[in-house]
Amino acid sequence: MSLLSSYFQQNQFCILVEYLTSLNEIFPAKTQFAGYPAVMTLADRVHSDHDMAPLEASKRYPLEVEKVLHFAGKGRDIQDFEIFLKQTRAANIRNLLLLTGDKLKEHQNGENTAERSRYLESVNAVMAAKKAGGFCIGVAFNPFKYAEAERDAQYLKLHKKIKAGADFIITQLGYDIEALKQAQAFLTQHHYAQKILACVMPLSLARAKFMLKHKVAGIVITPHMLNVLEEEKRAGLSERVYLRCALQILICKQLGFAGIDLSACHKPEEQALLESYVEQYRNLDLNALEKLWKALWRVESGKEFQPELSFFSRPPSPSQLIKYHHLHFMHDALFDSKFAKGIGRFIFNSPFWERRPAAKTLLKTEYISKHGVVGCESCGQCRLGDTLYICPETCPKGLANGPCGGTSLDRCEFGDRECIHSVKARIAKAVEQTQVLKEKLIPAVPIEVRGTSSWKNWYLATEA
Numbered sequence: 411m412s413l414l415s416s417y418f419q420q421n422q423f424c425i426l427v428e429y430l431t432s433l434n435e436i437f438p439a440k441t442q443f444a445g446y447p448a449v450m451t452l453a454d455r456v457h458s459d460h461d462m463a464p465l466e467a468s469k470r471y472p473l474e475v476e477k478v479l480h481f482a483g484k485g486r487d488i489q490d491f492e493i494f495l496k497q498t499r500a501a502n503i504r505n506l507l508l509l510t511g512d513k514l515k516e517h518q519n520g521e522n523t524a525e526r527s528r529y530l531e532s533v534n535a536v537m538a539a540k541k542a543g544g545f546c547i548g549v550a551f552n553p554f555k556y557a558e559a560e561r562d563a564q565y566l567k568l569h570k571k572i573k574a575g576a577d578f579i580i581t582q583l584g585y586d587i588e589a590l591k592q593a594q595a596f597l598t599q600h601h602y603a604q605k606i607l608a609c610v611m612p613l614s615l616a617r618a619k620f621m622l623k624h625k626v627a628g629i630v631i632t633p634h635m636l637n638v639l640e641e642e643k644r645a646g647l648s649e650r651v652y653l654r655c656a657l658q659i660l661i662c663k664q665l666g667f668a669g670i671d672l673s674a675c676h677k678p679e680e681q682a683l684l685e686s687y688v689e690q691y692r693n694l695d696l697n698a699l700e701k702l703w704k705a706l707w708r709v710e711s712g713k714e715f716q717p718e719l720s721f722f723s724r725p726p727s728p729s730q731l732i733k734y735h736h737l738h739f740m741h742d743a744l745f746d747s748k749f750a751k752g753i754g755r756f757i758f759n760s761p762f763w764e765r766r767p768a769a770k771t772l773l774k775t776e777y778i779s780k781h782g783v784v785g786c787e788s789c790g791q792c793r794l795g796d797t798l799y800i801c802p803e804t805c806p807k808g809l810a811n812g813p814c815g816g817t818s819l820d821r822c823e824f825g826d827r828e829c830i831h832s833v834k835a836r837i838a839k840a841v842e843q844t845q846v847l848k849e850k851l852i853p854a855v856p857i858e859v860r861g862t863s864s865w866k867n868w869y870l871a872t873e874a
């Protein structure tokens with residue numbers, strides 16, 4: 411059992427201190443932080459798509475330092491992950507944080523092209539790690555979503571991550587304590603035993619401005635927060651950044667979080683300052699901590715951490731519902747019924763389909779009949795029946811199991827479309843099919859299957 415697992419088992423509050431692998435300077439790894447056990451986490455490709463791999467970076471630190479390695483699925487497939495698992499096991503590292511990841515820096519355009527970038531979904535990585543066995547598996551979760559459908563989609567996917575085998579959950583970086591409480595309440599309500607940790611970062615004005623300027627995926631910085639930080643800076647109160655961070659750590663501890671993921675605080679002098687504030691305020695109770703937190707952030711209505719909603723949540727459009735019912739009927743009749751399966755197996759069992767011209771014609775026919783309707787990209791493993799008939803390939807990251815954390819008020823991280831997972835969540839609610847989005851773990855599409863006919867693959871895979 412890893413040390414981290416034992417902290418979880420013993421309900422010992424712990425601090426995961428995040429280190430970027432892009433830094434040239436090697437900062438000492440802490441084993442204690444403000445009196446709590448500390449674990450090093452090595453982030454994956456945060457600054458650039460070519461940052462040193464976390465496993466490589468881990469070799470710069472002593473073996474006995476407990477580590478969590480991040481693996482981001484961007485630009486990778488399931489085979490890359492299986493290699494990573496083997497290497498990680500060989501290096502005797504057992505703690506993983508599995509993420510889909512934000513968009514590749516080199517993947518600016520959300521359009522689907524022949525050389526489109528691929529992303530290995532966190533759900534698929536969790537399934538593979540669980541199957542391999544022996545890992546303490548963490549997943550990311552973004553509770554800071556304020557449009558109904560995108561929030562629903564996040565929670566539906568969290569169900570899947572847990573079902574796939576997640577042991578612990580780390581929230582996105584965020585400052586809305588109410589949203590953190592909701593995430594924790596969700597686990598209690600569903601009787602999930604997984605541990606939850608909150609990601610925190612000393613938020614300076616410069617960092618807030620950087621995140622806004624670069625539209626860092628999934629992070630909410632409101633005008634109110636910016637005003638507070640600007641005024642503090644002008645008044646020479648910049649150290650409050652660390653006081654606030656210490657308060658958030660202590661509030662999360664009092665709320666029952668299993669620990670903290672401390673981001674962007676790897677310099678010893680910053681850590682010492684933060685630790686001194688934790689020491690100073692650790693004896694306050696939750697009420698007093700929250701009162702101080704609200705005073706520092708000048709919270710009055712509780713909406714200060716929420717972006718302004720420019721629309722009201724809406725049901726799916728009639729055309730979306732008609733399309734869903736129509737495709738659902740067709741799917742049942744042509745693919746799911748016993749009769750259709752029997753006929754399909756009979757047809758596609760013929761060696762005729764092994765011939766190149768026949769295979770090509772079949773693929774072309776499938777593409778033409780589906781591309782205009784659902785945006786089919788010939789993935790070879792049709793998942794429409796598990797995705798409310800919205801093709802996962804119309805998500806720029808090609809995600810089938812649910813959204814990444816990068817949406818903003820239902821908009822895709824790429825900014826050029828509505829998030830398809832919000833659309834799915836809305837339709838699922840209207841047609842009472844949320845169970846599908848909550849429970850059906852959709853496997854990754856193997857590379858060799860792409861560009862083949864999903865029709866043939868479907869019928870041949872069905873049981874007689």
Ligand code: SF4
Nearest residue numbers: 786787789792793801
């Ligand atoms: S075969 Fe793949 S790409 Fe085509 S509609 Fe189905 S899921 Fe989408």
